[in-house]
Amino acid sequence: MSGRAAAQAAGRGVMKYGSAFLAIGFALLLWQGIVTLTGLPKFILPGPRLVAESWWTNRALIAEHTLITAMEVLIGLVIGTALGIASAIYLASSRVARLVIQPILVFTQALPVFALAPILTLWLGFGLGSKIAMAVLIIYFPVTSSFCDGLMRTPRGLLDLAQTMQAGHWRTLRLIRIPAALPSLASGIRLAAVYAPIGAVIGEWVGASRGLGYLMLLANGRAKTDLMFAALLTLGVFAVLLHLAVHLATRRLSGSSPDRA
Structure with a gap:
């Protein structure tokens, strides 16, 4: 079998x-x-062959800038996920926090990301810091929202069982509510992995001297559309591979709720 x-x-x-x-x-x-x-002329829309030739010719340059963007995205993903997990646990544990902090989080999502990028660049400079901060801002909310929603939707039967066994708040949270919410956390992290490159690239567009976003702007300014497309496709491949890696890493979380144990 x-x-x-x-x-x-x-x-x-x-x-x-x-x-x-x-x-x-x-x-x-x-x-x-x-x-x-x-x-269409090549400077408007180059063909796949021309883009492939440009990618191969500039492969060392593209690899150099890809490494910078990947570093920004991965660091932002780790920090944003950690902050999102901590915030979700705090929100789920405190009714006052949900009443006060949650509306503020929703309000921040109504602000355009492009509006925040220049401010972060002004505060943190043109280095990696502002780009990592942009990635964290985009990653933070889906992780927090998904995990908090999972924590608040713990099956009633499990909570009744914990109350019958006289388990305290933190013991119930650690042994029942968090494990039951892990599939929701996995969904949030997978969603964050899709959004993470967007934050880093937007930060690079606003102000940077390295990264795929900077390379695309540089190629566009010099009318090298084939190089711009090569950098864009490289970013797309990286985003897909990151999503696949995160999906494989979180697949175990999706099946680790207490009622499946």
Whole structure:
């Protein structure tokens, strides 16, 4: 039975990756078709071959800037996730905090990210700090919101059991509410992994001397559209790989609630 299950899982994996490759191939054909049929100049929309050649020619430059952006994103993801977890636990543990702090968090999400980027650059400078702060701001809310929602939706039966066993507040939180909310935390972290590169790149657009966002602005200013597309596609591939890595890392959290143990 285990061999059959493994074969089925392998078959699903092959179909999944096969569909992904078909989608990529279709997108490339569509891209090339638009370029060919419209006859757009290369500085407006370069074709896939030209972008690939630019990526290969500038691979060392792109790798250098990718490393900077990846560093900003990963550090921001770790800090934002840690702060989000701590904030969610505090909000779930304090009714006063939910009444006072939660509306403030919602209000901050109504502010455009572009409006905050120049302020952070002014306060933290043009280095990594302002870009990491931007990533943290974008990551923080989905992690906090998802995990807090999970903590507040603990199954009533588990809470009644904890009360019957005379478990205290913190013991109930540690042994029941947090484990039950781990799938929600995993969803929040996966969502944050998608948003994290956006924050770093926006910070680089506002003011930076390194990173993929800076490279895109530099290429655009010099009318090197092929290089700009190469940097953009590199950012997209990095975001997809980051999401996949986070998904694999949090998959165990999604199935670790107490009622499944």
